[in-house]
Amino acid sequence: MGAKRLSGRQRGVTLADVALLAQVSEITVSRILRNHGPIGADTRERVMAAVRETGYVPNRLAGGLASSGSKLVGVIVPSLTNIVFPEVLGGIRSALQGTGFQAVIAVSDYDLATEQELIASLLAWKPEAMVIAGLDHTDIARAMLVGSGVRIAEVMEIDSQPIDLAVGLSHRQAGFDTGQYLLGRGYRRFGYVGHDWTSDHRAKLRYDGLVAALAEAKVELLETCRFDGPSSIGAGRGMLAQILTQKRDLDVVVFSNDDMATGGVFHCLGAGIRPKQDLALFGFNGLDVGQALPTPLSTVRSNRFLIGKTAIEKLLGQRQRPEMPEIIDTGYEIIAGATA
Amino acid sequence: MGAKRLSGRQRGVTLADVALLAQVSEITVSRILRNHGPIGADTRERVMAAVRETGYVPNRLAGGLASSGSKLVGVIVPSLTNIVFPEVLGGIRSALQGTGFQAVIAVSDYDLATEQELIASLLAWKPEAMVIAGLDHTDIARAMLVGSGVRIAEVMEIDSQPIDLAVGLSHRQAGFDTGQYLLGRGYRRFGYVGHDWTSDHRAKLRYDGLVAALAEAKVELLETCRFDGPSSIGAGRGMLAQILTQKRDLDVVVFSNDDMATGGVFHCLGAGIRPKQDLALFGFNGLDVGQALPTPLSTVRSNRFLIGKTAIEKLLGQRQRPEMPEIIDTGYEIIAGATA
DNA sequence: GGCGATTATGTTAGCGCTGTCATTGGATGG
DNA sequence: CCATCCAATGACAGCGCTAACATAATCGCC
Numbered sequence: 001m002g003a004k005r006l007s008g009r010q011r012g013v014t015l016a017d018v019a020l021l022a023q024v025s026e027i028t029v030s031r032i033l034r035n036h037g038p039i040g041a042d043t044r045e046r047v048m049a050a051v052r053e054t055g056y057v058p059n060r061l062a063g064g065l066a067s068s069g070s071k072l073v074g075v076i077v078p079s080l081t082n083i084v085f086p087e088v089l090g091g092i093r094s095a096l097q098g099t100g101f102q103a104v105i106a107v108s109d110y111d112l113a114t115e116q117e118l119i120a121s122l123l124a125w126k127p128e129a130m131v132i133a134g135l136d137h138t139d140i141a142r143a144m145l146v147g148s149g150v151r152i153a154e155v156m157e158i159d160s161q162p163i164d165l166a167v168g169l170s171h172r173q174a175g176f177d178t179g180q181y182l183l184g185r186g187y188r189r190f191g192y193v194g195h196d197w198t199s200d201h202r203a204k205l206r207y208d209g210l211v212a213a214l215a216e217a218k219v220e221l222l223e224t225c226r227f228d229g230p231s232s233i234g235a236g237r238g239m240l241a242q243i244l245t246q247k248r249d250l251d252v253v254v255f256s257n258d259d260m261a262t263g264g265v266f267h268c269l270g271a272g273i274r275p276k277q278d279l280a281l282f283g284f285n286g287l288d289v290g291q292a293l294p295t296p297l298s299t300v301r302s303n304r305f306l307i308g309k310t311a312i313e314k315l316l317g318q319r320q321r322p323e324m325p326e327i328i329d330t331g332y333e334i335i336a337g338a339t340a
Numbered sequence: 341m342g343a344k345r346l347s348g349r350q351r352g353v354t355l356a357d358v359a360l361l362a363q364v365s366e367i368t369v370s371r372i373l374r375n376h377g378p379i380g381a382d383t384r385e386r387v388m389a390a391v392r393e394t395g396y397v398p399n400r401l402a403g404g405l406a407s408s409g410s411k412l413v414g415v416i417v418p419s420l421t422n423i424v425f426p427e428v429l430g431g432i433r434s435a436l437q438g439t440g441f442q443a444v445i446a447v448s449d450y451d452l453a454t455e456q457e458l459i460a461s462l463l464a465w466k467p468e469a470m471v472i473a474g475l476d477h478t479d480i481a482r483a484m485l486v487g488s489g490v491r492i493a494e495v496m497e498i499d500s501q502p503i504d505l506a507v508g509l510s511h512r513q514a515g516f517d518t519g520q521y522l523l524g525r526g527y528r529r530f531g532y533v534g535h536d537w538t539s540d541h542r543a544k545l546r547y548d549g550l551v552a553a554l555a556e557a558k559v560e561l562l563e564t565c566r567f568d569g570p571s572s573i574g575a576g577r578g579m580l581a582q583i584l585t586q587k588r589d590l591d592v593v594v595f596s597n598d599d600m601a602t603g604g605v606f607h608c609l610g611a612g613i614r615p616k617q618d619l620a621l622f623g624f625n626g627l628d629v630g631q632a633l634p635t636p637l638s639t640v641r642s643n644r645f646l647i648g649k650t651a652i653e654k655l656l657g658q659r660q661r662p663e664m665p666e667i668i669d670t671g672y673e674i675i676a677g678a679t680a
Numbered sequence: 681g682g683c684g685a686t687t688a689t690g691t692t693a694g695c696g697c698t699g700t701c702a703t704t705g706g707a708t709g710g
Numbered sequence: 711c712c713a714t715c716c717a718a719t720g721a722c723a724g725c726g727c728t729a730a731c732a733t734a735a736t737c738g739c740c
Contacts, residue, residue: 012489014696025720030698038717055487060464061410062696064401065725080429086420093447102461105445107433121442124400147395233632263632269609270634289629292573292603294610354726365690370728378687402726405695 013054022050033058064126073103073312074122074130078110078199082231082259084285084304085133088155091308092131099316101128110199110230116141123148129315131308135160136201151321153311157202158327167311167328174300174332175206178254178282179213181334187252187280190214191223193239193264194256195231203231203256206284210254223247231256233289236263241271244279252280252340258287261297265339269294280340291335298337303330353394362390373398404466413443413652414462414470418450418539422571422599424625424644425473428495431648432471439656441468450539450570456481463488469655471648475500476541491661493651497542498667507651507668511542514640514672515549518594518622521674523557527592527620530554531563533579533604534596535571543571543596546624550594563587571596573629576603581611584619592620592680598627601637605679609634620680631675638677643670 019026024043031037032047050056064070075092077085092103106122108115116138122130123144129151135158137145145152145163152164159172182190197204214221225243227235236255240263243253255261261283268275275281275295283290283299290297307330314328359366364383371377372387390396404410415432417425432443446462448455456478462470463484469491475498477485485492485503496508522530537544554561565583567575576595580603583593595601601623608615615621615635623630623639630637647670654668 016696026696027698027721028719031719034698036698037719040718043718055483057460057463057484057488059405059466059696061401061404061466062725063698065399065405065727066696066698068698068725070401080420080426081423083421083423086426089420089447102446106442107429120397123397124403126399126401144395144397148397233629237632262629266632266634289573289602292577292606294606352726355728356726366726367691367728368689371689374728376728377689380688383688399726402695403728405697406726406728408695408728 012059013056014059015056018047018050018054018056021054022047068126069128070126071101072125072127073101073315074119074125074127075103075105076108076115076118076122076130076132077105078108078115078133079230080105080107083287084302087304088133088308091305091310092312093308094305095309095312095316101316112136112138112141116144119144123150128319129153129312131155131311131315134202135162135166149321151315151319153315155307155311157205158329159205162325162327164321165311165314165326165328167307167314167330169302169330169332171202171205172209172212174284174302175209175211176213177209177334178206178284178300179210179217182252182254182280182282182340183213183217183219185280185340187340188219189249189251190219190221191243191247191250191253192221192225192255193236193243193253193260194224194226195235195260196227196229199230200256203284206256222250227260231259233259233263233266236260237267237270238263240264240267250279252282254282256284258283258285258290258297258299261299261339262287262289262293265290265293265295265297275339282340286335290337293339295338297335298340299335300332301335302332306330352399353396354399355396358387358390358394358396361394362387408466409468410466411441412465412467413441413655414459414465414467415443415445416448416455416458416462416470416472417445418448418455418473419570420445420447423627424642427644428473428648431645431650432652433648434645435649435652435656441656452476452478452481456484459484463490468659469493469652471495471651471655474542475502475506489661491655491659493655495647495651497545498669499545502665502667504661505651505654505666505668507647507654507670509642509670509672511545512549512552514624514642515546515551516553517549517674518546518624518640519550519553519557522592522594522620522622522680523553523559525620525680527680528559529589529591530559530561531583531587531590531593532561532565532595533576533583533593533600534564534566535575535600536567536569539570540596543624546596562590567600571599573599573603573606576600577607577610578603580604580607584613590619592622594622596624598623598625598630598637598639601639601679602627602629602633605630605633605635605637615679622680626675630677633679635678637675638680639675640672641675642672646670 015026015029019029029047106118119141131153133156135154154162154166156168158166158168225239227239264281273279283297286299286301355366359369369387446458459481471493473496475494492504494502494506498506498508499512565579567579604621613619623637626639626641
């Protein structure tokens with residue numbers, strides 16, 4: 001009773017309702033809710049009571065529009081089922097904690113066209129910043145990102161030039177170091193088991209680095225096997241079985257990542273091959289699965305959590321794009337493990 | 341040049357700019373961009389050209405405010421590192437595909453207070469629907485959800501009454517069936533290895549079901565071990581080692597989930613215990629890791645993808661809350677595997 | 681060939697909030 | 711005792727878009 005235009009209810013309590021109940025103006029309620037400007041203790045009390053009584057929920061669409069700032073950070077990752085990306089998100093969430101910002105997560109399914117759509121879609125929410133996995137985008141996507149004026153972090157890799165900020169590690173270098181490490185341990189008869197490169201081109205970079213390291217030492221990669229699909233433990237298991245029928249006398253197999261390598265270890269366990277003694281196995285990422293194995297996986301630790309955290313801290317630390325793109329190397333380290 | 345109020349640029353192209361360039365009114369541009377109402381072919385052409393030329397990106401905050409509908413679906417999950425939730429999200433994304441809706445994902449870290457904050461925060465975006473993992477919420481959270489009028493799906497479990505819609509499976513029943521299944525296979529000396537129940541109360545429900553099944557058969561659960569933290573492969577490995585020192589003559593160990601059980605298998609492999617022959621192991625979820633094991637894990641398949649997909653389909657299928665809460669059982673099935 | 685139906689476009693009035701600039705009523709101080 | 715300042719509050723316009731209602735222009739059809 002008394003409501004002027006709203007008849008059927010349903011469409012929510014607004015600032016006006018709260019203001020009316022608390023006998024103050026809308027702007028005062030708004031200020032109290034945002035801790036903005038000086039407010040009398042009694043007024044605050046009265047307004048908060050009204051908020052509670054009405055069950056008022058602010059409308060962020062209206063707020064964002066009015067203040068032209070959504071307090072949103074857009075995030076695009078290629079997958080959530082590959083555990084490394086949730087880990088990056090963990091870092092992002094941790095850095096966002098208490099800042100009032102909220103991440104909007106979108107998944108591109110390793111598809112650049114989808115990524116482009118998602119970029120358009122997320123920019124429409126006027127995010128304060130964007131975090132995108134990878135440096136590879138369509139031209140249109142890149143143009144939209146550049147044109148938006150929004151700060152952009154491209155994460156995971158630093159092997160080429162970013163738009164604004166890159167946070168990650170050099171996958172090519174990691175692959176190279178893997179090669180040198182294994183050569184140093186005396187391995188000479190190399191095999192490689194990978195997965196689809198069109199979807200995961202960072203795996204390709206690591207492969208290139210590996211081959212380069214071997215070439216420097218005049219060692220040849222004897223056999224290569226690639227699964228035509230995303231990496232998985234099952235694929236790794238199957239591919240190792242396959243490569244071993246093709247070339248029996250390998251002394252080490254490098255996998256595109258830990259998932260694949262874990263599958264490789266499973267194959268060994270099932271086939272009575274002793275990891276390291278009979279065949280060395282090497283992965284990438286340093287995932288928990290691999291480290292919990294009876295023989296902890298020899299691999300490279302990439303710092304996913306740190307990548308996400310650093311990206312957000314940098315982005316929120318400076319709201320303007322820098323003159324020159326910045327590149328932050330979060331590094332990696334070889335985990336000796338027990339399989340190589 | 342010619343812009344009236346914008347001096348320093350930066351703050352975006354608007355509908356008005358596009359309309360001006362294309363020599364039509366704003367509403368016409370708006371209609372074209374939304375495929376709404378009849379539009380002349382030449383006009384459409386001209387407007388699309390103007391959109392391209394200006395690099396216009398619609399402002400969804402304004403759009404949502406004007407049409408009081410954000411085309412957003414809020415999703416709250418307790419974790420992204422537990423792979424089951426990304427799988428639910430996969431189902432959600434699949435059902436959202438092509439509907440024009442976008443999911444906003446938030447992570448509660450298994451904390452009901454955090455969940456409550458996230459609910460408030462997501463409701464502020466005026467989502468069209470919400471999906472929340474679990475039926476357990478704070479009173480305030482529940483009140484906000486009820487009061488919002490928004491359609492709500494509570495997913496994963498159906499062991500108690502939902503607000504609006506529940507999609508999932510009965511974890512208690514799954515635990516019960518696990519017990520009966522193992523009894524049927526002749527096991528009598530049961531052990532249980534779990535993780536923190538305060539964070540994962542569905543695990544507790546399964547445990548309760550298991551105990552109930554055993555009690556019916558007058559079989560006792562001989563030993564219980566619970567890791568004080570989230571489930572992980574490492575924890576499962578450690579806990580199995582521990583329970584076996586406490587009680588050596590178990591013939592089967594039921595784990596709180598596949599992560600824990602996989603750790604258990606790892607322990608066996610390391611300790612020379614043959615799964616099934618020496619000690620049976622049973623998990624929950626039917627994860628890929630477990631199925632890729634040299635001895636595929638005996639477990640229960642929960643249909644995570646289906647849960648997400650069904651929830652969204654139901655929610656978008658009917659925009660009004662039903663009179664009575666609806667419960668959809670997506671079921672589960674026992675995977676015999678090779679460890680029990 | 682006039683009347684309603686249909687198609688294509690425009691006009692107006694907000695959606696719910698916040699930035700900006702008043703306004704009010706003491707407290708301060710010389 | 712009046713100018714000055716500050717704390718506390720309010721009025722008002724407008725963020726960028728779209729629903730709802732006009733308004734033209736075209737088209738059949740008896």
